[in-house]
Amino acid sequence: MEIKVGTLAGFCYGVKRAITEATEIAGNNEKIYCIGEIVHNPQVVKRLKEKGIIFVEEIEEVPDNSNVIFRAHGMPKETYIEAKKRNIKVFDLTCPNVEKLHKKVLEMKNDYFIILLGKVGHAENISTISFAGENSFILESQDDIIDCYKKYEKTSLGKVYILAQTTYNFKKFDKVIEELKENFCEAEIVVDNTICNATELRQNEVEKLSKEFPKMIIIGGKNSSNTAKLVEISKKFCKNVYSIETKEELDEKEFNSNDRVGIMAGASTPYESIKEVVEFLEKIGG
């Protein structure tokens, strides 16, 4: 069996940084809370729970005067305000690339209508859009352009600033921008491709592997948006794509010693999960 693991499979810089620092913070503090999943991977969250981090859903569940970790995807502006008000010490592990989006939005919000390309309800977008104020819109698909325009029309701004979720599909980006320009033809438009370099490179590599290998395994959390995009890209070029969180989801009967298998993993997938899949395949491949 031929097995090839993508060179960019697994933790990106922002995730690695968040997990390393959270582990350290957990070791130095008696009680530490984290709002939401620190990164979108259940195995990673489980391990951090074992180290003593208490995961909650809202800042309201964090007691006054305690310690809290802010996840790699960032938190809404209101959560920072609430933490300060209640004297909660914040360990802010927001990825510096996501922080850049927050700064950009704050810089542009007074003069521009802000359009954020990305998934509605995703933690990173909830965070970014909270800094944009009322005159903003998260555009999940081209079908939302009319609603977006209607909202823009109600403002008298005449200027539009477009940016994207850091894990947005970079191949889709140009197409959506083109359509937006056609629909907002009278507006002055500033476009900022804020897709993270790590995302773009990983998406390129999964495309290359999917063209080369008849079977592809994509490892990552089911709730991870960057993993979902890798699966989407892979399915375009490969007929047999297995989207899994752990090796337990693979069936031995679907592989044989003559197989050629490519492996890619999302930005929040730990090294151990990749290793387990490789070992599983090596056992079948002899």
Ligand code: SF4
């Ligand atoms: S994908 Fe990029 S922006 Fe997102 S956490 Fe990783 S390094 Fe940061």
